[in-house]
Structures are given as structure tokens and as C-alpha cells.
Amino acid sequence: MLDDLDRRILRHLQPQPGIGTAALSEAAGTTPAVCSRRIARMRDRGILKGQEAVIDWHRLGYSVQVSLRFTLDKTQTNAFDIFIREARKVPEVLEIQTFLGGVDLRLAIIARDMAHYQHLYRSRILTLPHIADIEALVHVARIKDAEALPL
């Protein structure tokens, strides 16, 4: 299990994953040697899985982001698996989530502009298998996006 020191380390590492061990250990109130050991241990246990770069798609010319929420035709066996397998092949899909509730599945999709979105929607999304219903939420602004855990 994690103790207070592990949590303190994660709490300081989370908002600035690029921080060096010296600064991190000082912030967490320990020595660099202990800090490195704790990080290695959390990595071995799979608690700390790694780091990923966050890409600003706006800068690359993708100005439209849409959340597409799907209800699938569950009378089809393996509808989820087949749908997800096909959705993965669409390069503009950034996230795939499945849910328990009114919505079965969500795709986060980006497009260069509305014309591009409309093209993707018709040629790549509506053609996905076993769709019963689709709702779209068009992103206007991101108010909070750190996706941090309240450690």
C-alpha cells in the first residue's frame, strides 16, 4: 500500500511530471535517494505507469472537437467489440470510453473545420457497425483539463 510519503511525491509530481528528482524530493520533504527509490517502487508495482505528452491539436490545425455519444444495437452479439475495433481505425478518434448508463460508448473526435467534420461524420462515423443512436456535443471551451487525481 501507499504511505503518506508516496502520496506526497505523487501530489508534487502530478502537476509537473518533468520536475527533477532534487526539486521533487525537496518539495516532498525527503532525500533524492529515498525519492528515487519510492518512484522506482511505484513504477514496479504499476501504480505509476509512465508519462505521456499532451498534444495541442489546435496548433496543428484541428479546430473542431466533438464528443460523439453512441447507443449500440445490443441485439447483435459482440456489438461493442466490433464497433470499437472499427472506431480504432479512424485516425481522428482520440478517445474511446464505454459506459454503464444511458450512453453505451463515447468517442472524442477532432477535425480541421466543420466541413472536415461533416466529411468524417458521413464517411467514417455513420458507417461504424451496430449504431442504434448518436448524439453530438461540440466542444466550445475547456475550463479545466489537468485530469489530476485528488491525492
Next chain:
Amino acid sequence: MIELDETDRQILRALRTDASLSAGEIGRRLGLSQPAAWRRIRRLTENGVIAGRRLVLDREALGFGVTVFLGVKLATKGRVSLDEFERAAAAIPEVQTIEHVLGLYDYRLRVVARDLADFERILRRRIMTLPGAGNVEANVMLSEERLVGPL
């Protein structure tokens, strides 16, 4: 808008899955010298294409067993400013992301909780009491995958 060449795309693909890779390692993979890889990474960071890094943590191991996506409709648009809702929602530690959207809902929130009982407490005490909050729809996440995107 920033144009990328094939080498930039390969660098972004590599950092998207592991942002802790050094310039030397990336250079070796792509057949670039360490300084050439470093210059490209610095350029991608300076022009904002790489917006930052995100720590990938095992939520369940850290005690957050439940992730819920909420669609929130404002009940009193106009009377209560959007700013007020956004400020109050952003201050809730369990709220990981807030997106202002167009469609069935006004806001999309991603919320983490220890378990369903904890989620219910957050929903009743913190979300339903947000200024202007009206209809709230909740979908409990079962699985999630992130893809590299159109690189």
C-alpha cells in the same frame, strides 16, 4: 497553424506514449543525432504543439475505483453567469475536466470517486449545489482507451 514533417510526427508519436524518452533515445530510434532530435523536441515544445506532460497513474490502485462522465444542463442561464458555475465546478477536487459544450448539455464534467457511495455524496453535496446547475445526467465509465490521433 504549424506544419510538421514526417520526422516531427514520429517524434510526437513516440512522446505521446512515453514522454520521458530522452532526445538521445528518440534520436537512436529514428536515426537522428541526439542534438538534431533535441532541437526538434525543443521546437515542438516552444511552438506549443507539445502542450505538456501527463502522469499516467493506476487510478484503482490509488483508491479511485469510479470515474463518471456528467452532462450538466444549466437551469438558470442568464441569471447566473457561466463564470460562476465554471469557477465553482473547477474548485471541486474530484472534478478532473470541465468542457463547455453545445448540444444536449451545457457542460461535460469528468469526475473521480472512491466508489459509488462516494460518487453519490459528491453528486448530491457538490455537483447538484453548483450555482445554476439543472438537469444532470451521469454515465459510469467502464473502460477507456486513448489513441495517438492523426499524426
